[in-house]
Amino acid sequence: MDFFKSGLKTVLGAPEPGHQPSGAETVERLVDRVNNSTLLEDRRDACRALKAMSRKYRVEVGAQGMETLKQVLELDRADSETINYALDTLNNIMSPSQFEEEEDNPQVPMNIGEQFTEMFIKDHHNIQLVLDLLDEYDFRVRLSAVQLLTSLLTNRPKDIQEIILVKPMGVSKMMDLLSDTREVIRNETLLLLIKLTKGNANIQKIVAFENAFDRLFEIVSSEGFSDGGIIVEDCLLLMLNLLKNNSSNINFFKEGSYIQKMLPMFNTPEDTEDPGWSPQKVSNVHCMLHIVRTLVSPSNSAQIVLDCQRIMKNVGLLDSLCNILMASGVPADILTETINTVGEVVRGNVGNQDFIGNVMAPSNPPRPAIVVLLMSMVNEKQPFSLRCAVLYCFQCYLYHNEMSQANLVQTLLPSSTDVSSLTSGQLLCGGLFSSDVLSNWFSAVSLMHALIDNPIQKEQLLRVLLATNIGSSPVSLLHQCTLLLQQTTKLQTKVALLMLLSQWMSECPAAVSAFLRVPGGVGYLVNQTCSNEHDENEYLLQGLSAFLLAICIHFNDDSVENYSKDSLKQLLVKRIGMETFTAKLSEVSKHELYNKAAKHPQLRAKIPAEVLIDYEFCRLFKVLESVLVKSFIVKEEASPEEAGERSSPGGAALEQYKALIRQQDARLQELVAQLDALLQQNQSLQSALNDSLASNSHLKDENTLLKAQVSAAKCVPSTDTTPSQDNARASEYEARIQQLTAEVTRLNDLLRTSQEEKKSAAEELEKLRNDQDDLLVLLSDLDMKVNEYKMRLVSLGEKVEDENPEVPEPNLT
Structure with a gap:
C-alpha cells in the first residue's frame, strides 16, 4: 500500500498541506493527466494508476475515464504497456462480478459492470478497437483484449453477438487465437468462444466453418x-x-x-x-x-x-x-x-x-445385456435416475421395431425353451405385480411400448396366462391387469395400468372383448369417470377412465352380448352425460405432467412422484381424443314426413341458419374493424414507448456520470459553489428520470391493455370464423336433404315451389 501511495505521489505530485484528496478527485487528476500529458511515460504512469484505482473506485474511473481510455486504445497503440493498462482498467470497470474492495461501499450497484458495458457498446467502433488489438502478438495485450471481450459477452451476450457478426473478420480473429502456442491465451479464448457461440446459430456456423x-x-x-x-x-x-x-x-x-x-x-x-x-x-x-x-x-x-x-x-x-x-x-x-x-x-x-x-453381459451365467438392464429397472434398491434411464433405453430398443416387440411378447408365451433362464417378459410381469409402485409403472409402460402400432402383438399378448393361486385355473394377463386396476389404491399403478390397457385395446376389438368379459371392469370405469373428487390427480384418473371407456365403445365388435356398442353408449349418456364425459376427457391434457411428458420421448422426472404420464401415451391420446368424441355425437335421422315439412317453403330451420349467418357476418365485420383500430393504437403506443425508453437510457447514462462528479464535489471545501450546482443538476436529472420512468410505466400499461384487447378480439374473431364454417357445413347438409325430399315429392306427383331466398355469402375478410 505504501508503494502504491508513493507511486501516486510521483504521478500526481504531493497534495496540499492539510488536504487529503478524495478518490474522485484523484481519478479526475489522473484522467486529466492522461488527456493532457505530452510525454508517453506520463500517460503510461497515469493509466497504471487508474488501473490500480479501478477496483475500489470503479464508478469514478468509469464515469470520468471511459472516453479517455477509449482514446488511449486508438491513439497509443504503438505502446503495448499503456494499451495493456487501458484494457485492464476497462475490464475492471465492466467486470460482471463485485470486487472485494467494493463490498464495503453500498452505493455501488450490483450491476454496475453491465451498466458501463451498455454505455461502452453504444458506439460499435469500440468493439472494433478491441477486436483489432487481438492482432497484437504482445502477450499481455492479447490476453487482456480476450478477457475484456469475455466480460462484455457475459454482461450483454445478445448485443455483443450481433455487433461481432457484422464486424469483418471478427470471428476469424478469435479463431486464430486457438492456434496460439501460449496456452493461457488459448485457454482464455476457449472460454470466450463458449460465451460467443451460445444460442446464436449464425455465429455457430461461422465458427464451425473456420x-x-x-x-x-x-x-x-x-x-x-x-x-x-x-x-x-x-x-x-x-x-x-x-x-x-x-x-x-x-x-x-x-x-x-x-x-x-x-x-x-x-x-x-x-x-x-x-x-x-x-x-x-x-x-x-x-x-x-x-x-x-x-x-x-x-x-x-x-x-x-x-x-x-x-x-x-x-x-x-x-x-x-x-x-x-x-x-x-x-x-x-x-x-x-x-x-x-x-x-x-x-x-x-x-x-x-x-x-x-x-450384446451379452459378462455375468455367470452370461445373460443378454437387455435382461441385465431390466433387472436393474425393476429393482427398487437401484438409483432412481438409473431406473429411468433403463426404461428409456428399453423403449428405444422397441421403437418402430416389430421384431424386438415380438421377441418380448414371445418370452411371455409358453415355449419349449429352458424355463430356468430369466427372460425380459418374466421380469416385466414380476415388476408389474410387485409391491413397488415404480416397478409397476416402469413394467406397465415397457409392455405398452411393445404394442405400439403392432396389432399382431396386441392379440398375441391376449394369449399370455398367469398362474395366480395353487390349484386355481390360470387367468389372462389382461384379466389380471383389470383386477389389479380395481383393487389397487396407488395412483401411479392405476395410471400405468390405464395407459397400458388403452394402448392394448385401441384398434384391437379382441382386447376390448376380453376386457368387457372381466367382472366389474366396465362398472369401475363408469364409477371412476363419475367421481366427484376435486384433486388434480383425481381429475387425471377420471379422464383416463373416460378415455378407456370410450375405447371400449369405439372399438367394440359387439361380440359381448351385454356390452354391445349401443348399450355402452346408452350407459355413457345415461350415467355420465355427453357434456360431463367430454369435460372429464379434456382434463387429461390439462394435467401439468401430461404437458411435460408430451415434449420429449425421454422421461424427465427429477423425483419419483413425477413419474406419471408416458410420451407415447400422450401421442395416442392426442390422436384418439377427437375421434372418440366425434363418434359419440348422435345424429338423429328424421322421417321423410318430418323432412318434407322442413323442406317446405319458409322452413324454420333453414331460415334460422340464414339469420344466424347474417348476424355472425355483421359481428365479424365489427371485430375486424375493432382489430384494425387496436393495431393502429398499438403501433402508436409502441413508438411512444420506444422514444421514452431511449430518453430514459440517455438520462441514466448522464446520471451515472453526475453521481461520480457529485461524489468528487462533496470533498471540495464548502466555500466552493460547485457542489450545490452539481447537486441541483443531479436533482434535475433525477426528477426528469422519475418523470420519464412514470411515463414508460404508463405507456407499458396502455400497451399491455391494448395487446390484451387485441388478443380477445382475435380470439372472438377466430371463434366466429369456426362457427361460421360449422354452420355452412350444416347448411350444406340441410340443402342436400331439402333437394332430396323435393325430388321425392316431385316423383310422387306433388308440385313444389322454391320460395327460399339465397343464403348470403359470408364476408371472411
Whole structure:
C-alpha cells in the first residue's frame, strides 16, 4: 500500500498541506493527466494508476475515464504497456462480478459492470478497437483484449453477438487465437468462444466453418482425451454449443468424419490398478456423451439421426458405449448417461437395435445385456435416475421395431425353451405385480411400448396366462391387469395400468372383448369417470377412465352380448352425460405432467412422484381424443314426413341458419374493424414507448456520470459553489428520470391493455370464423336433404315451389 501511495505521489505530485484528496478527485487528476500529458511515460504512469484505482473506485474511473481510455486504445497503440493498462482498467470497470474492495461501499450497484458495458457498446467502433488489438502478438495485450471481450459477452451476450457478426473478420480473429502456442491465451479464448457461440446459430456456423472441430480435436488429443484436464472439458463444451439445435453444423460434423475422432474418448481403463475415473474424467466423458446424444437426438430430422446412427455403429462407437455399459467400476452417473446415450443411438434403427439385443453381459451365467438392464429397472434398491434411464433405453430398443416387440411378447408365451433362464417378459410381469409402485409403472409402460402400432402383438399378448393361486385355473394377463386396476389404491399403478390397457385395446376389438368379459371392469370405469373428487390427480384418473371407456365403445365388435356398442353408449349418456364425459376427457391434457411428458420421448422426472404420464401415451391420446368424441355425437335421422315439412317453403330451420349467418357476418365485420383500430393504437403506443425508453437510457447514462462528479464535489471545501450546482443538476436529472420512468410505466400499461384487447378480439374473431364454417357445413347438409325430399315429392306427383331466398355469402375478410 505504501508503494502504491508513493507511486501516486510521483504521478500526481504531493497534495496540499492539510488536504487529503478524495478518490474522485484523484481519478479526475489522473484522467486529466492522461488527456493532457505530452510525454508517453506520463500517460503510461497515469493509466497504471487508474488501473490500480479501478477496483475500489470503479464508478469514478468509469464515469470520468471511459472516453479517455477509449482514446488511449486508438491513439497509443504503438505502446503495448499503456494499451495493456487501458484494457485492464476497462475490464475492471465492466467486470460482471463485485470486487472485494467494493463490498464495503453500498452505493455501488450490483450491476454496475453491465451498466458501463451498455454505455461502452453504444458506439460499435469500440468493439472494433478491441477486436483489432487481438492482432497484437504482445502477450499481455492479447490476453487482456480476450478477457475484456469475455466480460462484455457475459454482461450483454445478445448485443455483443450481433455487433461481432457484422464486424469483418471478427470471428476469424478469435479463431486464430486457438492456434496460439501460449496456452493461457488459448485457454482464455476457449472460454470466450463458449460465451460467443451460445444460442446464436449464425455465429455457430461461422465458427464451425473456420475449422473449429479440427482445432478442438487437436487440443483434446494433445491434452490426453478423457484423461485430460479441464481444457478438454472446455473444448467439448464449445463443440456442444456448435452442434446443439444446429442441423447445418451436425451435417458438417457428420460428413467431415469427426464422429470417428470421438472414439478415443470412450476408452475404458484396462489396468486393474488404474484408479480409472477421476472427477475430471467423469466431467469429460459426460460432455462427450452429451455430444453423441446431440447428434442422434429425436428432435433432429430423421435422416440426420439415421445417418449418425449408422456411422456410429460402423466406426465402433456403439460397441465402445456398450463396453462402458458392461464394464465394472463405472461411476453411477456415467453409467446412467451411457444407458440414455445407447438408447438414442439405437432408437428407430433396426440394425443398431439388433446389435444391442445381441450384446451379452459378462455375468455367470452370461445373460443378454437387455435382461441385465431390466433387472436393474425393476429393482427398487437401484438409483432412481438409473431406473429411468433403463426404461428409456428399453423403449428405444422397441421403437418402430416389430421384431424386438415380438421377441418380448414371445418370452411371455409358453415355449419349449429352458424355463430356468430369466427372460425380459418374466421380469416385466414380476415388476408389474410387485409391491413397488415404480416397478409397476416402469413394467406397465415397457409392455405398452411393445404394442405400439403392432396389432399382431396386441392379440398375441391376449394369449399370455398367469398362474395366480395353487390349484386355481390360470387367468389372462389382461384379466389380471383389470383386477389389479380395481383393487389397487396407488395412483401411479392405476395410471400405468390405464395407459397400458388403452394402448392394448385401441384398434384391437379382441382386447376390448376380453376386457368387457372381466367382472366389474366396465362398472369401475363408469364409477371412476363419475367421481366427484376435486384433486388434480383425481381429475387425471377420471379422464383416463373416460378415455378407456370410450375405447371400449369405439372399438367394440359387439361380440359381448351385454356390452354391445349401443348399450355402452346408452350407459355413457345415461350415467355420465355427453357434456360431463367430454369435460372429464379434456382434463387429461390439462394435467401439468401430461404437458411435460408430451415434449420429449425421454422421461424427465427429477423425483419419483413425477413419474406419471408416458410420451407415447400422450401421442395416442392426442390422436384418439377427437375421434372418440366425434363418434359419440348422435345424429338423429328424421322421417321423410318430418323432412318434407322442413323442406317446405319458409322452413324454420333453414331460415334460422340464414339469420344466424347474417348476424355472425355483421359481428365479424365489427371485430375486424375493432382489430384494425387496436393495431393502429398499438403501433402508436409502441413508438411512444420506444422514444421514452431511449430518453430514459440517455438520462441514466448522464446520471451515472453526475453521481461520480457529485461524489468528487462533496470533498471540495464548502466555500466552493460547485457542489450545490452539481447537486441541483443531479436533482434535475433525477426528477426528469422519475418523470420519464412514470411515463414508460404508463405507456407499458396502455400497451399491455391494448395487446390484451387485441388478443380477445382475435380470439372472438377466430371463434366466429369456426362457427361460421360449422354452420355452412350444416347448411350444406340441410340443402342436400331439402333437394332430396323435393325430388321425392316431385316423383310422387306433388308440385313444389322454391320460395327460399339465397343464403348470403359470408364476408371472411
